[in-house]
Amino acid sequence: MKILMIEDDQKIIENVDLILKIAWPDICFLASKRADGGIKLFNKEKPDLVIVDICLPDTSGFEVIKQIRSMSSVPVLILSALAEERDVVRGLELGANDYISKPFRQMELIARIRNLTRKSVFPDEDLSIKSQNIRFGLSIRQIYYNESEIQLTRTEGRILHKLLQKKNKVVTYQELSNELWGDALQTAIPSIKVYIKHLREKLGDDSLSYKIIQNIPQVGYMLVDQADR
Template identity: 45%
Template structure:
């Protein structure tokens, strides 16, 4: 089990690490001391569960939650001193799976983490989709092409998954931007281009001469079906 703690209080980080080292020896606890680093770590490390503080030094915790939910369904427990009913309701409405008020009880935290992990394993995620010789494995980060595994970031996986669902059709810049970031903004095309270039390096025989992932000028991108 890989847990990500987005928290700037070193004492809380030490306590959580100790709890899971003792109770779940096979677990791994990652930490990020600010919101932006936390969002980046969710994408790069693909944790199994996230503990999120609301009082972060660079961003409002609710904004961190909203951004994570644009690209990840990883279970999130808000862990905060803010116990107002309005904060609890807002957190759950924005996509948190649970809400724990500090100071927390250690066994209760463990129980809630285990409950969410069990629920995640039962529900799973249906990635059953094939496009030509491409299909996903058991994770949005695992793309198989001609029997060869290609490891993707979460964002790359979400882009290619949407393109596969709409193969041979243009998927607009706006739709891809909303998929990744929840909105379309001025720099979206440039940022999408960066993701597309990385994807081409992974799935094309020659990235500079793409045959699969094609531009639709001034509109978006198309994934061609090639058997």
């Protein structure tokens, strides 16, 4: 596996390099302290995943994400000290796949990377689960809503899978975090909210009523299936 990090703090680069090489001894780790150098490395090395900071010396990490997304669908993980929900939302809506705030936990970083680099279909995922109007296709990233095909990201698909498993029951933020990253992470809630927002948009879930995926304030979400009621 080849990972590129675009980060201007040398200590963080060295720390992440060590963490990744402990988790994956054969990893190829590349790093650039500037956005322009990072894009050059990206084009030359074709990494399997990119870790990018937002506050870079020559341009914003948001601009880096835009450039990467204009030419590739490679997973992008933001690692930034900017922890406001608006920053998380902006990063994910520009095309980043995940967002971790600094300071970060070692095991959280490893879990997020594993989630982003694993295959789309897992042996323990039952793609036969469905609701009255939603069913999976051949992978976790393909669904049919009222028989219209919709493409999801891997993370969106896994969230929807969990909601379908417990349709008409509450799925907590902690359950979703554990499903995605193997741990109940309080820091994951802003990211989960953005993924839910994207899912609702793809399903045409009216923001005035949220008839498909309902909010359970301070707790999580519930996928409503009228066929079971």
